[in-house]
Amino acid sequence: MNAVMGPGKDASAEAQALLAVEGHHADMLRHLNGLVGLLTEAVEAGDTDAGQETQAALLDWCDKELVPHALAEEGPLYGGPHGMPEARLLVDGMLAEHQVIVSLVDELRTADGVAAAVAAGAIQRIFALHLDKENRLLMPFVVESPGLSLAQAVEGLHELVGESAAHQHGRSHHRH
Numbered sequence: 425m426n427a428v429m430g431p432g433k434d435a436s437a438e439a440q441a442l443l444a445v446e447g448h449h450a451d452m453l454r455h456l457n458g459l460v461g462l463l464t465e466a467v468e469a470g471d472t473d474a475g476q477e478t479q480a481a482l483l484d485w486c487d488k489e490l491v492p493h494a495l496a497e498e499g500p501l502y503g504g505p506h507g508m509p510e511a512r513l514l515v516d517g518m519l520a521e522h523q524v525i526v527s528l529v530d531e532l533r534t535a536d537g538v539a540a541a542v543a544a545g546a547i548q549r550i551f552a553l554h555l556d557k558e559n560r561l562l563m564p565f566v567v568e569s570p571g572l573s574l575a576q577a578v579e580g581l582h583e584l585v586g587e588s589a590a591h592q593h594g595r596s597h598h599r600h
């Protein structure tokens with residue numbers, strides 16, 4: 425692993441950053457799956473109150489966690505690989521997925537009943553597919569590229585590594 429690292433790149437910091445983002449992705453997906461499951465159940469049961477309540481909770485989570493996560497990645501995490509010919513097409517494809525996710529969140533905002541459950545299910549599946557690309561393709565590429573550093577790309581960004589990991593290293597910046 426060290427052989428492919430450029431000067432000044434710390435393999436253990438890179439591995440730690442990869443684990444932190446993967447962990448945050450897993451937490452996000454678990455939370456999303458839970459809310460989408462509840463919304464689907466409420467719609468299936470014809471329980472309008474529970475459906476609206478869960479839809480509101482899901483929208484709130486999307487606005488506060490999912491969309492800020494995507495936006496935070498587009499600068500430091502996507503910027504480096506986007507500048508390299510081997511990764512440019514991958515990053516372009518992943519940026520397009522961010523846009524699809526953002527527009528599905530807007531669809532969820534105004535949808536009702538079955539349409540809300542359909543939008544929620546689409547967000548869930550696309551996010552799962554998207555984060556798998558990030559975990560298995562994009563971040564390993566950054567870790568293995570001598571000129572890039574995953575640890576630097578995610579440093580202090582609680583939107584990318586989660587609150588606890590950002591705090592652990594004492595470099596979180598609070599925006600709220």
Ligand SMILES: [Fe+2]
Binds near residue numbers: 554
């Ligand atoms: Fe992303």
Ligand SMILES: [Fe+2]
Binds near residue numbers: 449493497555
């Ligand atoms: Fe992500």
